Amino acid sequence: MGILSQPIGVIAEWLRNLFLGWGLSEGLTTVLLYLIGAGVLATLVQVWVIFLIWFERKIIGRFQDRLGPNRVGPYGLLQPFADLIKIITKEVIIPREADKAVYLLGPIIMDAGVLAIWAVIPLMPMVGMDLNVAALYTIAVGAFATLGILMSGWASNNKFALLSAFRTVAQMVSYEVPTVLALLIPVLLAGTMSLQGIVEAQHVWYIVFAPLAFLIYFIASVAEVGRTPFDLLEAESEIVAGFHIEYSGMVFAIFYVGDFLHAFTIGALGAVLFLGGWRGPGAETYPLLGLLYLWIKAFLVYFLVVWARGTLPRVRIDQMMDFSWKFLTPLALILLVVAAVLDHFVMGFGVWGRALSHFAANVVIAVLTLRYLDHQDKVRESKRKMVAQPGQYPVARPPVPVETSTEAAS
């Protein structure tokens, strides 16, 4: 039982003995160990965000043909620390007429929701809480992020914040559906909901099995995080800064961290579900390698997120809703059904046979979808030529602000 083969296990064992040596009871020890583990994990990932911030600013800078942070420290590596110090030293402003408790709870709950996802992510072999419903669990705790934003948006007693809160709710509730459906496909293929099990089942990465599912998962979760092109909840040009318009100082920092961390968490989850998690040469024997692999893969996905942010413009609210309900959800449903039926038949084909048949099915579906899409375009074009008048496009009613709802009613 070497430190290399089971790093966490060794440390845990040592701590347990230490506590028992202090004469604490068995149950209490277990609870303590859980607490310590959770604390360590949470702290590490949040500290890791500091690097993420630098990374993202750098990448975006490059995308926009700038240098990005480059003054403080080598390559501006220390820039985030400077920002950190600045933001910590700022005053935490709580507006009058704000619902204080909720106002303060909001960011915490959001951050907690993001952190809670990390509880079930298998960092390396035999590590991580192996929950047998982990896949669902991630979605469940994802709801807390929504909740946090909603709370803060409402508690700020600010119309922009409230608008943003509404948008957030609409957006997240509607994008949870395709996320779950896409996420069900790896579960289906692996036959288990535990992420550890899913990782172990991926002798061939599931992105080969279900590229479309990965795509849907990616888009939907980007929308859930609320990053560009789906960042309607903090659309600067429309609702100044959205739900965190009133926040400042440390409290705002928590939002900030939560946001970045959520993005990276998506990367990690995507890596675990579709890119084989910690799998890689020699990962079983040297689990730390697995951690490394996972990190790299997570970074890949995270890079995609940043890339999208750097390139794509923001979508309109009605386009966003339509995209979820009229395109992603049906497509995900079709994929799920096809995968289930197909898997039933190709079970016996061996790993690669199975993978390739699924892949082929995905390709076919992709082609059909594209054909359908440009058919739709043609139809819309002809309509536009026919009658050129406003109201032709389905404009979803924007969420009714509190003040104007009375007029809407009367």
Next chain:
Amino acid sequence: MISLDWYLIVAAALFVIGLFGVLSRKNAVAILMGVELMLNAVNINLLAFWRYRAPTEPVGMAFAIIVFAVAAAEVAVGLALFIAVYRRFNSVVADDINLMKW
């Protein structure tokens, strides 16, 4: 070890609290919340009995899931109704919606 009656009593408490809410609150949404509480109490009972009496059969869980579905449907329709009612009466206070009054 926890015995079954603990769960039952907690469930009963949750249930009566929900009932009180249903019977006493003015706001329709609050009434709906009370209903949710009652449903959850029911679910606790179902699962407790399942756990203590027949853990090997999925009966209890199946029932609970059906209850979930019912609750979801109820909330969806209920809230939609409240929206409509609010458009009409400008209020969701149950007392204001008393057209059926003598």
Next chain:
Amino acid sequence: MTAMQIVFILTAVVTLFAAFRVVTTPNMIHAALWLIVALFGVAVFYILLSASFLAVAQVIVYIGAIAILMMFVIMLTRREMRDRGPQTGPQWKWAAILSALLFGGLVWMVESMALPAAPVGDVPESSIADLGKALVSPNGFVIPFEVASVLLLAALIGAVYVAWTRRNS
């Protein structure tokens, strides 16, 4: 007093207190938040009953959907931030009496019944798989399952229709 019991009692206290606040607090948003807490407590109860799947489902369905929708509606159906005045109707006394009576009766019933102190056995590893199979097996719960799905569909359509605003009217 084992750890489990401690956890149970804590959860129970939190849950019931939250529930109590739900039905008493004058601020609807707070009520909704308290409701979330209560529901979360119930989810914890499910975990204690080693029904992890249902616990997660509880969180997704109730907290992720129902509670948030409720807050949504609450925000949509009010004019100012806080509700002035008491939120309980004049009939609250009756309600209280009735609830108290009912609670007493239930407790008395529970106590008067001979109930097992411990589960008859452990939940099998494959309980979730069993549940899944049972839900779709013809000699299981396929009929209720389908009925529930139809109910949900009907609710979906009904909700959309009811809340629809006819623009031209």
Next chain:
Amino acid sequence: MPTTTLLWLLPVFPLVAFALIVLFTNRNKALSHTLAVGAAFLSWLGAMVIFVRALQIGPEALAEHPIDSWVNWLPTGDGFLKIGVMLDPLTAAVLFFVAWTILMIFVYSIGYHNFGQPEGDHDKKGLPPHGATIVDEHGHKHVVPSVEPMYSRFFAYIGLFAFGMYLLAVSDNLLTLFVGWEIMGLCSYLLIGFWFAKPSARAAGIKAFMTTRVGDVFMLLGIAYLYKATGTLSFQDIFKPEMLHALANVDSGVLGLSAAGLIGLLLFIGTVGKSAQWPLHVWLPDAMEGPTPVSAMIHAATMVSAGVYMVIRMFPLLKAGSANEAFLSPLVVMAFIGAFTALFAATIAVAQNDIKRVLAYSTISQLGYMIAALGAGSYVAATFHLITHAFFKALLFLGSGSVIHGMEHGVLHTGNHDVDPQDMFNMGGLAKKMPITFWTFLIGGFALSGFPVLTAGFWSKDEILSSAFLGGHPVVFWTLAVAAFLTAFYTMRQITLTFLGEPRTKEAEHAQETPWTMTVPLMVLAFFAVTAGWVGIPETFPGLGGLLPNWFHHWVGATYETLLEEAHLVGEMAEGHSLVPLMTSLTVSLGGLFLGWLTYKDVKSPDPATDPLKRWLGPVHTVLQNKYYFDELYQVIFIRPAAWFAEVFTFRWVDRGAIDGTIHAIARAVFDAGKALAYGFDLPVISGAGDLIGNTVRSFGRAFRVVQTGRVQDYMVAAMTSVVAFGALVYYLLVFAH
């Protein structure tokens, strides 16, 4: 196809045609007459097939076992009224001439109603066509006959008529027969009143309908009595020896008649109405108001023979009814009424100038012959004359129609519309103008007047005369002889006035031969008018006798021969063939013809006053011309009193005075009673009670309505309380009850 099916189908085709025309093809003339004629043709085909099959079977076998088929129709208390068809020798013979005449009529109608001619200039529905003006290529205006405005309707009517006739012919029981009978009555009404815009036509239609109705009522009585007495209406059940005996031996208590006698008499009255016997003959001449000789001959030559057919059909019953030599026993009555009618009508016919009316009266008198023959007990002779007469009378009617058509053509040519194209004095010399019509008409006329040896009429008449003579009815015999003489006379008068000599009017000069659709039927019928007689030459006839077997006698005779023998109803018929009737008929026919020609050969003026007969007879002629003032007589005896009865007695006194008075009195009494009750009882007691209850309820409601607060939760509180209470109770019962 089995014979029964054919029998069933015979009436169906025309009915279908009728329905189709009325419902759908009313607008399309060609389609309509195609349907009608097609249906008639199908029925004719079926009838012919049946006839041939009947020949193959042979009379005895057929008479012994008639082909019969029936279905239940109306459930009565213990049985069913049936609809059925039957084929026995009589039916076969009747079907033969019915089929031919009807087909001829249909074809003829096409031509007569000017199919293919232009629409009239100012023709109106309900009026005869007035002719249309057309301009030929030279620009000359011509007035030509115009097509009948109600062409399709006419074919629908005669289709219905054909249905009735076939139904009557094939029916196997009195009820079905009566149905067909009444349908034909309706048709005659419709056809006589076809041009309903003419008041005379309307009146004639009503007259015909009412008169025949008088007879029908009695007939219905007879049928009812028969049904009551025997419990059946089927001929085969009735014509069983034991049944006949039973009927013959029951005393009806009327005029000392047996049941059979009374029934027979009643049925015969029906015939009197239908076949226009005296005293119910008055409708037939007026029926000539009917649009065309076609409809005229429908109910003059064909329909009226239905009456005779019926009595022939019922002959065994009549015979049985006359078994006891009661005064007024049916046969006696028939013999005398028939003979009288024959003479009576003949005398009238002598003085008529309307070509159709002459034929009408001659029809009446010929029917009289048949009835008389029946009365004399020779139903075979009656049948024989029935058939031959049907042929040559149809021929004559169609011929007269052709003549009238030709005359109308002339009238249209000259445009002088006050010349009556039916008045024989306006004609003359048409033989050259319309030869086919002339020759066929001549054949028909000779047949009617019984021109010796050649024509059918001679044989049938001779048979009747001899049967009357040998049957020991000298009075009947001599009456018929005189009638025969008159028949020959007026027939020749008609022919002479119409065809011979010189045209007496410009119209006659411009008369024209009619289209083939009219002449072809004439020729066909002429053929039968000659040959139909040769099937019934008596063996005992000097010279010719035995050259041809007396097939007809053998055939029709077979129908009731065995039956009558079994029932011991064979009348005493002196055997042998006396020369007296033969000589008589020879003399009367030839003499009549010669005298007629002699009298009228040199009538020159179109003025009816120049009728030589008028000069000789004077006032008698006037009487004859006015038909013995029978119409006026009935006017005074029946119609006026009836009108008075209806107007004054029934309407004024009974209805207005008695009934209305009573009703008003009752009404007033009830009204007062009601008022009294209303104010004395209803308002204070009932309404009071009602108000009391209402008020009580309302006050209760007012007291308790506070419970309904309209707050959901109050209701919920109540509901939950009750639920809790109930649950507690249940729990208590479950746990502590045991």
